[in-house]
Amino acid sequence: MEKDKTLAIVQEDPWLENYKEEIYQRWTRYQSALHEILKVNGSLSAFAQGHEYFGINFDTEKNGWVYREWAPEAEALFFIGDFNGWDRASHPMKKDEWGVWELFLPYSLYKDVFLHQSLVKVHVVHAKGNLDRIPAYIRRVVQDGESRDFAGQLWFPEEPFEWTDQSFVPRLEKTGPIIYECHVGMGQEEEEVGTYRAFADDILPKIKKTGYNAVQLMAVMEHPYYGSFGYHVSNFFSPSSRFGTPEDLKYLVNRAHDLGLAVIMDIVHSHSVQNTSEGLNEFDGSDHQYFHAGPRGYHEVWDSKLFDYGKWEVKRFLLSNIRYWLDEFHFDGYRFDGVTSMLYFHHGLITFDHFDKYFVKDVDWEAIIYLQLANALIKELKPSAISIAEEVSGMPGLCRKPEEGGIGFDYRMAMGIPDFYIKILKEKRDEEWDILEFWKELSDRRYREKTIAYAESHDQALVGDKSIAFWLMDKEMYFHMQITDPNHIIDRGVALHKLFRLFTISLGGEGYLNFMGNEFGHPEWIDFPREGNNWSYRYARRQWSLAENPRLKYKYLLRWDRAMLQLVKKYKVLTAPFAxxxxxxxxxxxxxxxxxxxxxxxxxxxxxxxxxxxxxxxxxxxxxxxxxxxxxxxxxxxxxxxxxxxxxxxxxxxxxxxxxxxxxxxxxxx
Missing domain, CATH: 2.60.40.1180 (Golgi alpha-mannosidase II)
Known part of the structure; x- marks a missing residue:
């Protein structure tokens, strides 16, 4: 490697020849960062055990609970909660030279007060003042129904969850991943927040029957604002309590595995909610503990905080987070949200019209190193797991191994495809469509970098936009979907809905994704409860009964989806070479x-x-x-x-x- 700096992606693509030194440095930086971790911890997986050191853990040798928190610029920390009557002075923590605070609670003294389901926080004193905070590595966070205040909750169930998925190994490489993207909370038909268990029992069988081989769960990590779709995360190690307990989430994953479905988690390491009460922002009083200081640490479009991926403890926090969900909840991989934002200082808010923009400037090498480490860790812990990047810039090597000059993802999302469909539906009459443009948009992807194709995701279904079905048929869906009611708008919509999906799955990539309900043309947008809709759940749900009603045309689209998935699996279309x-x-x-x-x-x-x-x-x-x-x-x-x-x-x-x-x-x- 030292003698020949020309890595595989350069050898295969002459357009990258001018950037071979930058690509080689991508490899050497990763090697240097990995070596640093191995020198201290012995392995990447050992480094990613921060959740077993920080936070609240039971020490069997000392016979008691140890609580540790990294807060280097804090002046004092006090552990508070139900166990001490929320006394902000009775349980001070001690700080070591690395900025780690620690407190030990002997079992013999606290066994009757430090209990399962009791509430805790940490009182942090710093130069700007003081505030009750939620521990960074807390495993469960709950919200009070009256005050709406969030607090950490001790979670020590008497009996561990009994997994029955020991023999399950995802085999997505056989037919390619065929992913059903879903949100548990809005997965039910009733106008209320859905639960992990209800989704597992009622919805997973529908997904399996249709022919998908994986589910992708959104909004798993705790987030204070429901309408953020789970993308403004506050507590990275806590499954959202809105949908049930940690055991309920394990039940969902276990049930999916029993059905032969892999479970992919939508993981958000690209940013974090800027709330100080619930999240990590200014935890120790500084603006640069977990995040970059100043403007670099703030995403103006997302109104959120941006991680400093070069910091040792930030890398340990995020890599431990990856390990935690794989180990504790048996997830089978991740879809990394907002990767484009991570890769560049400008967060991808430019036009990528020259290769210089991938390598020469504005590239965040620390973020690239973190993503390389994250992908290496996933494969070290669970070789069958997959990683998917939500990335729109077209960064070369994103889905190639680091030793080939890449970043290590297995798949990238084909984000241009849904944008293309929406664009032609909004801006062109059917007579103006150019089928050569269709071909180019769906077949134009990087050599040997696998892609997840999709006609639309949750983004297009949100209020303010329209799903493909709604763009095609609009209000006519409310009046003319009966099978006895001919209507030329509905006929056009049903026909094109089928074509777009088959065209996408057969041409657009090596994997396929669908957002729940879109397979049968769900007629309504998604709108979470908010002041503007009088806190209604009417649109934060999926109406499965529409596709199950024999008198409605939605059944035709669901049948098509089943036939289409059966076809691509039987003939291994997704794993075949380019069309x-x-x-x-x-x-x-x-x-x-x-x-x-x-x-x-x-x-x-x-x-x-x-x-x-x-x-x-x-x-x-x-x-x-x-x-x-x-x-x-x-x-x-x-x-x-x-x-x-x-x-x-x-x-x-x-x-x-x-x-x-x-x-x-x-x-x-x-």
Whole structure:
């Protein structure tokens, strides 16, 4: 490696030749940071045991509880809670040379007062004053119903949770990850906050039946504002108590594993809520303990605090957080939120139109080192786990190993795809759509860097925006979704909804994601309870009964989703190499390509249905139609005869009936 600084991603991409030194330094910085950790702790996984040292832990040798807190610039810390009547002076903590405060509570003296479910805080005195804070490594935080105040809660259940998932190993690499993105709190149909257990019992079976092989849980880490969707985290080691107890979350993960579903956690290490009462901000009185000082430590768009990834204790805090959720709750990987913001000092709020912007300036090397360490830790602890980056800039090497010049993620989110769909729906008439632009947007991705494709996520479903179904059908969904009620707007919407999804999953990447309810065209946006809607839960839920109602057209979209997922799994479409374009006809808006041994034919034309539509097949032979979006079972018009076989002529030409707004999938029959 020292002799040849040309790492794999440079060898494979001549456009990176001018940046080989910067890419090599990416590797050496990681090696240096890793060596520093190994020299002190012996292994990355040992370093990531901060939660077993800091916070409240029982010491069996001393026979008592030890509470430790890192607060280097604090003047005094006092442990308070139900156990001492919230006395702010009776239990002072002692500080060592590293800024770590400690207190020991002997079991013999505190066994009757330091109890399961009792409340605790820490009173911090510093140069700016004093404040009751929640311990940084606390395992559970609860909110008082009347005062709305948050407090740490001791969690010492008498019986440990009994896992039954010992034999479960996620095998997402076999068919590619097919992910169901979900929010437990709004996963129920009733107008109330859903629970971990209700989601496990009622919703997970639906997800399994449809054909997904993984669920991605949002809003797991505790957050004070429900409407933040869980992205303004306050307590990183605490499962949100809104949805139940830690054991309830374990029940959900265990139940998913019993069903053969992997569970991916939406982890937020890109920023933190700036609240001082609930979160980490100014914990020891300074603005630079966990976060960067001054403007660098504040994200103006997100109104939140930004971690200082170069600090030893910040790295230990975040890496321990990764280990904690894998070990304690058996998660099978992470979707890292806001990675673009982490990678650059400008947080990605620019146009990436030159390779200089990935390497030459404004790149936060400390954040890159942290992400490399995080991905290495995940694989060290759980080789079958996956990591996914929410990253929009297109940073080269994001999903390659550090020794290849990369950052170590397994997948990146194809964030441009949903933006593309929304853009064409907002700005162009169907007649103006360019199928070559469609092809470019969905097939343009970096070589050997795997992608999770998605037509839309929770972002498009939030109030203020619209889901694809709502863009297509809008208010007509409220009046014309009965199967006995023909309507041209609904017909168009149902047809294009199916096409967008199959086009995305078959062409856009090596994995696929769907946000809950979107698979059947859920008709309403997401709006959490707030003052502006009179604190209503009406839109913070999913109406599963719509897709289960035999009289409504939502059932057609759900059937299509099931058929589509069955197809891509059976023929391993997501794990197949990039698609090969077979035929492009911009005038008739027809696009045909081959992937995974299948032939995908799409017509996005709003009107033209063409008999004897001819194109050169990739191979001579006999072809069978195996999926047809125009089938009445999927809300189509039944115009294509599915019983016949299709034969190439001596010139390798295949003739089909290409109906408008239709997707057809063929397989070659030997």
């Amino acid at each position: 090969d374009q077979v035929h492009a006809d911009p005038a008739n808006k027809v696009l045909i390509y081959k992937r995974g041994g299948l032939l995908f034919a799409f017509s996005f034309h709003p009107e033209k249905s063409i008999f004897d539509y001819q194109f050169r097949a990739p191979e001579m032979g006999k072809y069978q139609l195996i999926v047809n979006s125009d089938n009445p079972e999927f809300g189509g018009f039944g115009r294509v005869d599915e019983s016949q076989y299709y034969y190439t002529n001596p010139h390798q030409i295949l003739s089909i009936y290409m109906t408008n707004r239709t997707a057809l999938v063929f397989r070659r029959v030997n």
